Amino acid sequence: MAEDDDPQAPAESLFEAPPMGEQERMVEAILFASADPVPVSDLAARMPHGSDPAEALAHLRKRYEGRGVQVVRVGDAWAIRTAPDLGFLMHKEVVEERKLSRAAIETLAIIAYHQPVTRAEIEEIRGVSVSRGTVDLLIEQGWIRFGRRKMTPGRPVTFVVTPEFLDQFGLESARDLPGLKELRAAGLLDNRPPPGGPGDEDDDGEDGDQSELFEE
Amino acid sequence: MAEDDDPQAPAESLFEAPPMGEQERMVEAILFASADPVPVSDLAARMPHGSDPAEALAHLRKRYEGRGVQVVRVGDAWAIRTAPDLGFLMHKEVVEERKLSRAAIETLAIIAYHQPVTRAEIEEIRGVSVSRGTVDLLIEQGWIRFGRRKMTPGRPVTFVVTPEFLDQFGLESARDLPGLKELRAAGLLDNRPPPGGPGDEDDDGEDGDQSELFEE
């Protein structure tokens, strides 16, 4: 450079500055390892005499253009940062699998068999109140959603199962869910006839209810 | 690529992986963002489906050859580290390290070269007992940890070195320990018991008996 030949050049230039490629490496290493953004003056102080950190920075900045990280200016200082479009990589999702609680699976079963069904109806069938958390969990999981309001006093909301639910449980439609008779045949229920005999009103009524519900 | 047209291509290719250049940028961003080495499995988990972090790493490693920072392997993980020849620029970053005692240094070396190794074996090699403090210090530094128990009488615990140890000493794997091959060839890493040393036979016999008794 012309400056080097200048008889007025400062005494420091007695020591030859490293080649620009080396200077660029130095800036790269310093920016990488520093805990804070580094001002140009700091770079100059740390690099060998006669170095030109500003020029090295310009080269380095260019080199990182379009890369996964970039050389960016932070106030008066410089730092290396993740390219903005790759921010999503700095996000790690940990998936944890848990078994559905008994309350949740029962609630889900009732909704599947009786949809559209109100909270009051679920509680009546289960015999216990349904916690808000249980319903929220099932909604969050994507297995149930709100159906249309019932045309009864108070116009309560109803719950129905979602396509995700069908997908999860390998069903074409909620109608494919086996009825009580089939459950019994599958050995899931005791084979003993209910106390009221075969014509038991309740049992029949249930099956009837169910099919009615599905036949909308 | 031809592979994409292959009807036999695996189902994963339904989701097209990003171009290799993009994958390289992603690996670059992830490695830059982390102070600790990142396992390849972590890279794969964070990159889009179908990505090939190993190939991207190979490209990236090449790209950084001779630069101010380098892509280095640490066990099963990868990290970016400043080039060792630029250490002189980093005086500011040097963390004053606790000076290790001679006992600690030798114990560390013995664990590295003989791992998995029991406390008794370390003592046999050094000819003096290993103090609790020495082992505690090395564990605290994160350089050694407990390995699996040895299948010898008494089932003693063993010590092995950690990935942090590899990182600290710039080793790709424990196989790259300096002089390892020569030591092995010279038989100096064999577990050579003393030839019926004074009292040793008796001790061994007892230990054996004991463990047999306890294992019933």
Place this chain on the structure above:
Amino acid sequence: MAGDEFQADVLSVSERMAAEALIVDVDGYEGPLDLLLTLSRTQKVDLRRVSVLQLAEQYLAFVEKARHLRIELAADYLVMAAWLAFLKSRLLLPPEPGDEGPSGEELAAHLAYQLERLQAMREVAATLMARDRLGRDFFARGIPEDVRRTRRVTYTATLMDLMQAYARIRTKDEFRPYVMDRDAVMTLEEALERMRGLIGFAGDWTDLTSYLPEGWQVDPGRRRSATAANFAASLELVKTGAVEIRQSDTFAPIQIRKRHDG
């Protein structure tokens, strides 16, 4: 002994200085093996060719000198001296017929091996410490960007779970799901269910037998089943960290208490 003292007195000044230098160093040695390694260096040969006999003599001379200067050597130095004296005699004398145990040569070879191994470990330790080090010669990222971790919980349930749940609800009033009638049997599940409720009240050590439900305490069959179920249930609770369990002796009462965190 008087003779020894006299001898020590007539040692020349330079000899005494040399002897003392050696003695002063004793503290610097990390045990007899370390000292032996240092002594072996005076032979100025490859450790593989070191003369163990000569080494044994050097060591014994060292110990003798220490005795002259009334330096108390640690027990392990004296043990090594005794062993080396034994080794020396083995190396010098022809083996007695019917002699058991390893030969002098075998013992000497092992000692040479130990010295060589210790020396090798010291050399690699030095090489290791001289390597470029993280945080000294090369550096990690100064401003690591934290990875945000989010936890997503997914729940699993099968169609079978769903149907069983429904069957359970729809049949609980009319009839029970299929179970065998076993009056005198308490299941682990029953005991667990019961104990989970009760354990909250057990602040201090309580005999496990006091957890037996009403009606299960007298009839031997029922009592046996309930005890076994309660015991299994308490182990289950211990496993989950809910309770602690203890038994002071074989056949002594088994006691449990609620576990207090921290």
